[in-house]
Each structure stands twice: as C-alpha cells, then as structure tokens.
Amino acid sequence: MPSHRTLRIGAPVAWGVATIVLVVLWGVPVHHDLVFLWLFAGMAAFSFEPTRVVRDWLPVVAILFVYDLLRGAADGLLMPPRESPQIRLEAALFGRPIPTVWLQQHLWHGRHDLRWYDYATWFLHLTHFVASFVVLAAFWVFKREHFARFAAMICTLSIAGYLTYVLYPAVPPWMAAQHGNVGESNRIIASVWHQLPVSSAGAVFEHGKSYANNVAAMPSLHAAFALLLVLYVWRFVPRLVRPLLLVYPLAMSVALVYAGEHYVVDCVAGFAYAGATFVAVNKVWEWREARAPALEPAFAD
Numbered sequence: 211m212p213s214h215r216t217l218r219i220g221a222p223v224a225w226g227v228a229t230i231v232l233v234v235l236w237g238v239p240v241h242h243d244l245v246f247l248w249l250f251a252g253m254a255a256f257s258f259e260p261t262r263v264v265r266d267w268l269p270v271v272a273i274l275f276v277y278d279l280l281r282g283a284a285d286g287l288l289m290p291p292r293e294s295p296q297i298r299l300e301a302a303l304f305g306r307p308i309p310t311v312w313l314q315q316h317l318w319h320g321r322h323d324l325r326w327y328d329y330a331t332w333f334l335h336l337t338h339f340v341a342s343f344v345v346l347a348a349f350w351v352f353k354r355e356h357f358a359r360f361a362a363m364i365c366t367l368s369i370a371g372y373l374t375y376v377l378y379p380a381v382p383p384w385m386a387a388q389h390g391n392v393g394e395s396n397r398i399i400a401s402v403w404h405q406l407p408v409s410s411a412g413a414v415f416e417h418g419k420s421y422a423n424n425v426a427a428m429p430s431l432h433a434a435f436a437l438l439l440v441l442y443v444w445r446f447v448p449r450l451v452r453p454l455l456l457v458y459p460l461a462m463s464v465a466l467v468y469a470g471e472h473y474v475v476d477c478v479a480g481f482a483y484a485g486a487t488f489v490a491v492n493k494v495w496e497w498r499e500a501r502a503p504a505l506e507p508a509f510a511d
Contacts, residue, residue: 238336245340246271249347256351266350266357273365277372281426291425293381297392300473310383311393313468321401327468332402334465338432342439353446359495360442367438367487371431374483380428384470395470430472434480434487436462441488 232248250267254260300308307315319325342364349357387395436459444452463477472480 243275245343249343253347253351263350270346270361270365274368277368281372281375289377289379291379291381292428293386293389293391296380296428296473296475297386299475304474307393308383309474310395310467310470310472311387314395314398314470317468318396318398321405324402324405328398328402331465331469332399332406334462335399335432335469335471338435338462342435345439345443359491362495363438363442363487363491364435366491367431367434367483370483370487371426371429371434374429375426378428379425380476381425382427382471382476383467383473385424387470397471398469399471427472428476429479429483430463430466430476431480431483432466433459433463433472433477434484437481437484438488441484 246267250260250263253263297308317325317327346357346360346364349360381389383392383395384397386392440455440459444455447455459481463472463474463480466472466477467474
C-alpha cells in the first residue's frame with residue numbers, strides 16, 4: 211500500500227492533473243455544481259477528510275443551489291423590469307454617451323478582431339465564478355477557524371442580491387441597447403467565449419443562461435463579491451501587498467461596464483452591498499462570540 215507521505219503528495223498532484231483534463235475536455239467550470247465538485251475533490255485531496263468536507267460545506271451548497279434555482283424566477287416575479295432609472299442616473303453622473311457606450315466606441319473592434327483587453331475582460335468576469343469559492347476552500351484547508359464567517363458572508367450577500375432582483379429587476383446595458391435606449395452596447399463576454407479554443411467553453415456559457423436572470427443587474431454581484439473577497443482577506447496578506455488587492459474590484463468593475471453587463475451605478479451598489487454584508491456579518495459574529503462565554507456555565511450545569 212502507498213505510504214501516508216506518498217498520498218499526501220500524490221493526491222494533490224492527481225487533483226491538479228484532473229483539473230487540467232477537466233478544462234481541456236469540458237471547459238472552465240463556471241456553474242456551482244461543477245465548481246463545488248471540483249473543490250470538494252481538491253479539499254479531500256489536501257485534507258483526507260471527505261466526510262467533514264460534506265458536513266461543513268452542505269449549508270453553503272444548499273443555499274447557493276436554491277439561489278441558482280430561484281434567481282431565474284426573480285425575473286419579473288413581483289415587479290416589471292426597470293430600464294430608464296439606471297440610464298437617467300448614469301447620464302446625469304457621466305453625460306452622454308454613458309460609460310459602457312463610450313468604452314465600446316473607443317475599444318471594441320468586433321468579435322472577429324479581439325484585443326488583449328477583451329480577453330482580460332473575459333478572464334476577470336470568469337474569476338467571479340471561482341475566486342470566492344477557491345479562497346473559501348483555502349480557508350477550510352489551511353485556516354479552518356475563518357471558514358464559517360466567510361461562508362456566512364457569501365451566503366448573506368447572495369440572498370441580499372436575490373431579494374433585490376425580486377423587488378427591483380434591472381435591465382443591463384446590452385439589453386437596453388437592443389431596445390434602442392442607450393446607443394450601441396455589445397455583450398462582449400459571450401463573443402469572447404465563442405472565439406476561445408477551450409473545449410466546450412461557449413456551450414458552458416450558453417447552458418448557464420438557462421439558470422440566469424438577464425434583468426439582475428442592480429446590484430452587480432460580480433463587483434460585490436470581488437470587493438467582499440478583498441475585504442475578508444485583507445488582514446491575512448502582507449501590508450505591502452494590500453493596496454494591490456484593491457485593483458481586483460476596480461478592474462472587475464471596469465470590465466463589467468466595458469462588456470455591457472453593468473452600469474457604473476450597478477457596480478457602486480454592489481460595493482455598498484459588499485461593505486454592508488462584511489460589517490453586518492462581523493457584528494453578528496462578534497455578538498455570538500461575546501455571548502458564548504456567558505452561556506457556557508449554563509450548559510455545564
């Protein structure tokens with residue numbers, strides 16, 4: 211039988227090789243089911259605790275799967291999609307053409323003439339689907355005492371976003387452009403997916419739209435999760451590196467606006483949701499920790 215040391219080295223290596231095979235054969239995983247299966251295999255390979263992986267992650271997985279199933283139903287569930295308020299606010303803040311139209315007028319050359327920043331935009335958009343969960347998995351493996359708090363933030367932010375989409379379904383720039391209300395705004399992410407040599411990448415994106423809500427633009431959860439990630443890992447990185455972390459949510463926001471997925475005001479709203487989530491969950495956690503010593507004698511009796 212292989213030694214414990216061999217398994218400790220061989221299991222992560224095998225997981226890494228399997229990841230490469232997954233990307234080559236099926237494309238980049240962007241759906242929660244594939245992302246979680248991939249991460250579960252990785253955590254089991256690094257920790258040899260598959261039962262605890264399932265136990266600790268089950269609440270997170272359940273909440274996010276319900277979110278996936280319900281977010282499409284939020285499309286016009288209670289209110290009709292709103293289009294003009296965001297356009298008027300964006301024009302009042304930045305003038306005409308609004309930022310997403312201006313950026314595409316100056317930078318977009320069509321799906322058959324992609325530039326490096328189009329691929330960078332695609333990549334930044336892609337990180338939304340995996341970055342927070344990879345960091346969460348890293349906390350579970352290496353700093354498990356911080357896992358539950360970050361998991362609670364991820365779930366809280368997802369629920370807050372969903373409730374907002376139900377109450378205020380908002381049309382994104384690319385869709386408003388199809389209605390002739392903002393000027394030209396192409397959906398760049400989809401165009402880049404279809405030009406990539408990664409096997410089945412385009413099909414993955416199209417399949418994802420069956421679960422997507424096209425009028426879930428306010429707030430931008432892409433921008434929100436990017437900032438939430440930075441806020442949570444801030445204290446765990448060296449001071450000299452911290453300012454570089456801020457580049458991620460800012461670059462994500464520029465990419466989203468350029469790609470026609472969100473207005474600037476959507477991203478600002480996403481930042482507000484991330485900040486509120488970070489503060490609220492930390493306050494609840496501190497309250498629970500303060501109560502725990504007071505409850506211990508009662509339980510002891």
